[in-house]
Amino acid sequence: MAVFEKITIAKAINESLRASMEADPKVLVMGEDVGKLGGVFRVTDGLQKDFGEERVIDTPLAESGIVGTAIGMALRGYRPVVEIQFDGFVFPAYDQIVTQLAKMHARALGKVKVPVVIRIPYAGGIGAVEHHSESPEALFAHVAGLKIVSPSNSSDAYWMLQQAIAGDDPVIYFEPKRRYHDKSRLDTESIPDPLHKARIARTGSDLTLAAYGPMVKVCQDVANVAAEEGKSLEVVDLRSLSPIDFDTVQSSVQKTGRLVVVHEAPVFFGAGAEIAARITERCFYHLEAPVLRVGGFHSPYPPSRLEDEYLPGLDRVLDAVDRALAY
């Protein structure tokens, strides 16, 4: 297969699904509108045409049913890749994910496996109506038995999804929908990083920014602006939220002495709180400043005309960087 130069994340996911389906006849794609339409974001475009209705399954509009039947198919030996159309629509399936999917392997004392991958286009920034812009990742990361990942670029989107599908655990694969059409290099030939390994997206020495999914680009932009001001920021792309590669974050923070965690989800009880606590425990004597967090407010996701205020942007992250550096 070719090395794709500059491809969108949406196309990378499509190629990833195609590669997984070609590699393993047990891989199925299922969800609302994933067939003829190719998904509301066209991520599954052309798959039904090439793999047929038996493997790319348009489902009734019933999220619990989609996940619940996917569990049943996994028990029969299939590897369903389920698409939840939007983040806010996952909640009707939350019960099946949390009470059934996450626990079944443990309940069966390891005798059954439920390798279901749930793809969720998530987070905001596309001017959508309510329930179409949420970041529920912490609600899933809190549940033992699930693995949570979120790619930030095309190469990761391509590889991480195939790794998620090939693994035997249930994985929630959060797709940064506002980055769907961003192009970046897809390398289909190099050996990819392990699924749950964090990546140093940019090296720096004064402060570490940790982010994942859609916020990685924001942090890279912040680092560029900060560089103009003479500050050297390191950007860690976490890639995985369950588990989190704390070793990589720890190494970075031991070098820089400062950490700012950035995510779109509300700060309260969020991923940032977990990272701040763990890194404080691991790096107490290396820290020059408290770990700061930048994220959403403790409010429902706002109407889209306000989302630029709600979402962490350059200025809010730079402000946190300045505060951390002022200690």
Add this chain to the structure above:
Amino acid sequence: MTVEGTAQRKNARGSSKRTTAKKATSAKKASPAKTRNSGGPEAEQNQLVQLLTPEGKRVEHPDYSIDLSADELRGLYRDMVLTRKFDAEATTLQRQGELGLWASLLGQEAAQIGSGRALRDDDYVFPTYREHGVAWCRGVDPTNLLGMFRGVNHGGWDPNSNNFHLYTIVIGSQTLHATGYAMGVQKDGADSAVIAYFGDGASSQGDVAESFTFSAVYNAPVVFFCQNNQWAISEPTEKQTRVPLYQRARGYGFPGVRVDGNDVLACLAVTKAALERARTGQGPMLIEAFTYRMGAHTTSDDPTKYRADEERAAWEAKDPILRLRTYLEAEGLVDEAYLASIDEESEALGKRVRDAVRAMPDPDDMAIFENVYADGHALVDEERAQFAAYQASFADADAVAEGN
């Protein structure tokens, strides 16, 4: 031709029944709240598929005939007696503090044994948490069912060794797993079928509705076996539905039938037919086994608070085991010696269950961290190591204390 349609036509054919049925139906319409669950109006009774009356008389049904050998009939009796004994023993063990909870099947033996014995080995069962009789039919050792109620595991058997999935406690969730599994069976081109058990209370759950939708849309080979035992903890069936449950199937596009759930022969015949239907590509079917839970929902509730003694007494007259025994005796298929041998086997089973429960070891501390993930997880590894070190610190302290 739907099964349901056939049942309705049959009612229309029987002239005396027709009059009674009509009266009862109109009375029900005028006052739906009076649709009592304790046996139901005569119209509902008449819709029951029945092959063995409460008096132990063999009757025929135009759509569901069954011809069993003497051995098979005795086998059904044995299954029901042993299942009841196992259940009674488990209830006692709960009272003695050996089990944290027990969900008794008392009264539902015919529904479970009848449907369970209709299954082929390659069929797959998705039970709720009360299917001890079905587990028996699948060859799951009954002592394996007790681990979760004793608190040593969340389901101690390998679902694939008996094609009997783990008990599911969240009401109705398993109907979707059954449907998905059946969709997989269909994709494999296999001719086995899947059966999903649930109760009248579960019929109110969205997952059950969604499983009906999915199974109908994909024509999945799944049989929905609803044991309407009249009560969902303290809530009667009339708090779940305003139409007889089996009739719901029609709205999804597949047949539903109500069977006398205390008649093991009828349960067997109807389930066999439904499974055959599924196997031959005719899609799902709903069976409502009209039965009665004679005991509590679980050992933690008290049925005297929510239902009348007379109701239970009325259902005791329809006891599933007694009616088969009456039939077997009348036909000369069993004698005193045979019945005594079953009682003896039953006592032995009870003792085996008691001994097994008391001997059941607590799991190892480290079991907390086992099988959380199939491929491992860094946090679980870290916590396992921390906990092991913490536990080991007590051993070290003990060793120091002993050394002193």
